[in-house]
Amino acid sequence: MSGRTRARTCPERTCVGCRERSAKVDLLRIVAIGDACVSDPRGTLPGRGAYVHPALVCLDQAVRRRAFTRALRAPGALDTKALRRHVERTTVADEATVTDKVTQ
Numbered sequence: 001m002s003g004r005t006r007a008r009t010c011p012e013r014t015c016v017g018c019r020e021r022s023a024k025v026d027l028l029r030i031v032a033i034g035d036a037c038v039s040d041p042r043g044t045l046p047g048r049g050a051y052v053h054p055a056l057v058c059l060d061q062a063v064r065r066r067a068f069t070r071a072l073r074a075p076g077a078l079d080t081k082a083l084r085r086h087v088e089r090t091t092v093a094d095e096a097t098v099t100d101k102v103t104q
Helices: 056-064 067-071 081-103
Strands: 012-014 021-023 028-033 036-039 049-052
Touching (some): 028 081, 036 081, 056 067
Antiparallel strands (some): 028 036, 028 049
């Protein structure tokens, strides 16, 4: 053994919206259940997953490019309304947390 310690690397995934590589923990995993896209924040739902930044910009790009259908290998169009609501709630909650920290 050489005595060198190996630096731990975090797994990276590619956002299907903006196509940027990011750490897996910074992205939101999406799975197809039936004909709808469902968020999987814990990463435990079965099936093929796609990753997207939890931002409306990336979500809109992915929907416009039909990236979820391709990445999840779905036979038809997928409903993303519930996913959009989840991202909007998450974004609003994050902004409120940042505002609270700034005012304190």
